[in-house]
Amino acid sequence: MESIKSSDVFKKFSGIATSLKNSEIENWKKQGGKVIGYFCPVIPEEVFIAGGILPFRMRGTGSTTTDSADVYLKPVNCGFPRHTFNQALIGEYDFLDGLVVNTCCDTIMRLAVDWEHAGIKTPFIYSLDNAHAGGEAMVGHFRNQLQKMKDAVEKYFNVEITEQKLQDAIKLCNETKLLQQKLYELRKLPNPPITGSETVAVMVAGSSMPKEQYNKDLKTLLDELGNVNTDKKYSARLMIIGCGHDDTLLCDIIEELGAVVVTDQTCFGSRVMIKTISEEGDDPLMSIAGYLVLDVPYCPKTIGTHPERKQFTMGLAKDYKVDGAVGQCFISCDPWAAELYLLKSEFQEAGIPFIWFEREYIPDLIGQLKTRVEAFIETINN
Amino acid sequence: MIVGGCDLGSTTGKAAIMIDDKIYCGDIIPATTKPALTATMAMDSALKKAGLKSIDEIEYIIGTGYGRQKVPFASEDISEISCHGKGAYWALQSVRTIIDIGGQDCKAIAISDKGVVTQFEMNERCAAGTGRFFQVMAKVLTCGLEGIGSVSNISDNPVSISNQCSVFAESEVITLINDEKSIPDIITGINQSVAKRVVSLVRRVGIHDDVTLTGGCSKNLGLKKALENLLGTTIKPLPVDPQSIGAIGAAVFAKEKLLAKRAKELEVSSKE
Known part of the structure; x- marks a missing residue:
């Protein structure tokens, strides 16, 4: 097999990642299943799965404008929530029975209010207060917030989320994480059988369909990857760092120029699967809280967590033997802009070429982006 | 050795031809709505300045600038960032x-x-x-x-x-x-x-x-x-037109690429 692109399973993942509605969700809904949209990986999907509800990671895929959203949000709000909100306003998220936002960033936090104000008919809306800082002291606090969210879900959807169901959901999601870890392991090879662009599609699909089916499909894909020709040579091994990387634009640009993206530090990528949740202990909510506060590198919004994130990011760069790192953040995403500013000098000190830029959530000025990336790859190869 | 560079910028097209180590820059051509036409006009001007009759006399051409992939006669393309670096250094070390x-x-x-x-x-x-x-x-x-x-x-x-x-x-x-x-x-x-x-x-x-x-x-x-x-x-x-530095850098790259290509061909033929 020349490329995984010809695989039926990959085509399925790619189709799911490049649209909002998909046949898996349609089937789920036909069987009377409920769907909750959630905005950030800090909102644990395990809780919804334990309640028999399908979690769907929110994104603005397919959006071409923010005309409708701009009535409620200003251009100072980054494009990710604006385009996602716009998709909801024009009915693309009608399949949602619930929405959970969190204190991820100011705009997303406010979306719960805008959602109701705009009259979008999503029956259940909940705002989760996540940990604002890292460290042991936050675990208990966050566990209590998760308890409140669990109680609200149980009450509204009339379901019982038992500890056993939570343990089962943790096991199921851990299986997903382990399979995704295997996928990332393949990217450590000198000539990876899967590109960065293809990996984005696989990862995004993982938060857009039922986990049981995803795990089954991903196992098939991993088997197929063993048959992919790995003779192709790449001009540079790069990693991507930054916010909400749910499209393949940047990877496509990089890979069309002959380089390959071998890993990432993004919240649709490595940050959702790099570790698993403990299946030990008698308080699964505490296990989830511990995983999200202590194990997963928090996003730059979280106070005082840059050193851990730096260590994690540098570790990825080393493990995947990257030749350079490309940082991207959406215009007006202040936390990531500050993070990338810090990482630039830290990467340079480590002797790893680093470039970062701001871009719109929906691709524009592709020519300028291509010039930067091409010049960066040329600089590495020089 | 005759090599060339063509810089298709957003508002102008520029071309440079290098014959041995001498550079001939064409006129600055305002961009038309057809990138290939702008490139051809720029290169035609450089050909005249270099006293060449045809583009076929140029052995290797690098395209650069925003329209670098639209230069119809380029052997390959390189970003204008690299070309400006190369051209400026060539002009003033x-x-x-x-x-x-x-x-x-x-x-x-x-x-x-x-x-x-x-x-x-x-x-x-x-x-x-x-x-x-x-x-x-x-x-x-x-x-x-x-x-x-x-x-x-x-x-x-x-x-x-x-x-x-x-x-x-x-x-x-x-x-x-x-x-x-x-x-x-x-x-x-x-x-x-x-x-x-x-x-x-x-x-x-x-x-x-x-x-x-x-x-x-x-x-x-x-x-x-x-x-x-x-x-x-x-x-x-700079001792040359600073607006043509991208095209000049592209021509310098073209020379390096051609020399590398020739060296590789020589290596292959000597093995045979």
Whole structure:
């Protein structure tokens, strides 16, 4: 097999990642299943799965404008929530029975209010207060917030989320994480059988369909990857760092120029699967809280967590033997802009070429982006 | 050895031909709506300057600039960032910092003592700090781009242009005109405003002498003066047309590529 692109399973993942509605969700809904949209990986999907509800990671895929959203949000709000909100306003998220936002960033936090104000008919809306800082002291606090969210879900959807169901959901999601870890392991090879662009599609699909089916499909894909020709040579091994990387634009640009993206530090990528949740202990909510506060590198919004994130990011760069790192953040995403500013000098000190830029959530000025990336790859190869 | 470079920028097309080590630059051709046509017109002009009859006499051509993939006769393409670094170093080996201000973007490029690009920064998205900004201002002031460059040195009391957005800055300039501010004061203010924007970009890669200015805006003497004041250093002039540096760099790359290709062919044939 020349490329995984010809695989039926990959085509399925790619189709799911490049649209909002998909046949898996349609089937789920036909069987009377409920769907909750959630905005950030800090909102644990395990809780919804334990309640028999399908979690769907929110994104603005397919959006071409923010005309409708701009009535409620200003251009100072980054494009990710604006385009996602716009998709909801024009009915693309009608399949949602619930929405959970969190204190991820100011705009997303406010979306719960805008959602109701705009009259979008999503029956259940909940705002989760996540940990604002890292460290042991936050675990208990966050566990209590998760308890409140669990109680609200149980009450509204009339379901019982038992500890056993939570343990089962943790096991199921851990299986997903382990399979995704295997996928990332393949990217450590000198000539990876899967590109960065293809990996984005696989990862995004993982938060857009039922986990049981995803795990089954991903196992098939991993088997197929063993048959992919790995003779192709790449001009540079790069990693991507930054916010909400749910499209393949940047990877496509990089890979069309002959380089390959071998890993990432993004919240649709490595940050959702790099570790698993403990299946030990008698308080699964505490296990989830511990995983999200202590194990997963928090996003730059979280106070005082840059050193851990730096260590994690540098570790990825080393493990995947990257030749350079490309940082991207959406215009007006202040936390990531500050993070990338810090990482630039830290990467340079480590002797790893680093470039970062701001871009719109929906691709524009592709020519300028291509010039930067091409010049960066040329600089590495020089 | 005859090689060439063609730089298809956002507003102009430039071509350079290198015969042995001598460079022949064609005229600066305003961009047409057809990139391939602009490239051909630019190369035709360079052919004339080099005294060549046909493009077929050129053994290797590199395309660069925004339209680099649309240069119909290019053997391959290289980004204009690398080409400006290569061209400026070829023209003046003491150069370490290049400020390239073109039609739609502005770049600060750091090069090593071997002429290799080590770092670069580019303006984000908008037209502030680019030739487009000057075009908008020249239109409002009805002085042409030449006027922006020539009258600025006679102002003692430049105005302050606070808006970096060319659209809002245009409104600001209209207000200044209505306030009967003198045209030289306004133009100097415009040049200083652009220079401030550009210098913040240059600081990100570091200011290392020698500094030089390339791209179409390098011909704006008022901007050059404003940049020198803010950078605290002299901008070294290049012995060739600074607007053609991208094309020249592309031609230098073409020579290197051709030499490498020949060496490889020789290696293969000697093994056979």
